[in-house]
Amino acid sequence: MNDTARREQILQAADRLLRHYGPQKTTVADVAREAGVGVGTVYLEFTSKEAIVEELSRSRYEVVLDAMRVAAAADGRSFGERLVGALDARLRAYFTQADGGAHACDLFHCGSPAVKSASERFYQEECALLADLLRRGTEAGELDVADPDLTARVILRAYKSFTPPWIFMEERDEVVRLSAAMHAIVLGGVVARK
Incomplete structure (x- = not known):
């Protein structure tokens, strides 16, 4: 998977979680799990939640x-x-x-x-x-x-x-x-x- 596709996959996962749980209750670990990637992979694309x-x-x-x-x-x-x-x-x-x-x-x-x-x-x-x-x-x-x-x-x-x-x-x-x-x-x- 290229960097652009991985970034989009993370954003889509985060979007689903944020719509359902909101920013306060969503963690980077939640996003990683939803995106099917490791937490470190999320941090490769984004500096923070x-x-x-x-x-x-x-x-x-x-x-x-x-x-x-x-x-x-x-x-x-x-x-x-x-x-x-x-x-x-x-x-x-x-x-x-x-x-x-x-x-x-x-x-x-x-x-x-x-x-x-x-x-x-x-x-x-x-x-x-x-x-x-x-x-x-x-x-x-x-x-x-x-x-x-x-x-x-x-x-x-x-x-x-x-x-x-x-x-x-x-x-x-x-x-x-x-x-x-x-x-x-x-x-x-x-x-x-x-």
Whole structure:
């Protein structure tokens, strides 16, 4: 087995265990056993359990970011629609990821430094994506945003309650309804007045 295949086998085993038991209850020995390799083999690929958790968390966030990118790039839609589409895609991606097991959300939100590191990286990429969308929308005359970077950070702060763990504290239909109401408020603040 080559290094890439072995690494993927370890990540898949860790993913199954983390979804079921969560980061706190999963050990490197558990991952090794699930992957069918020795503990030393796991350490050849990853420096620690936290490194495994961080990589899996980053991959979860990448799924969310990819969904946002697709929605933000939707040709034929206004920039306001793209902004709403990106935020809706974000929410749907979180919901989809959460359906992956009892502890699937732990890779988005828990006390683990690895998850926090992945989350911070995601936040920076998410800000850049929204700032670019806001900048291009302003250049096209559809949006009116003086500082796209600041506005992106404000929007993400406003939408913080539409991220794990908060989105799982209410029924999904209610979260979607509240998100739609937030869109009306946010878009009212950034759409260019004609």
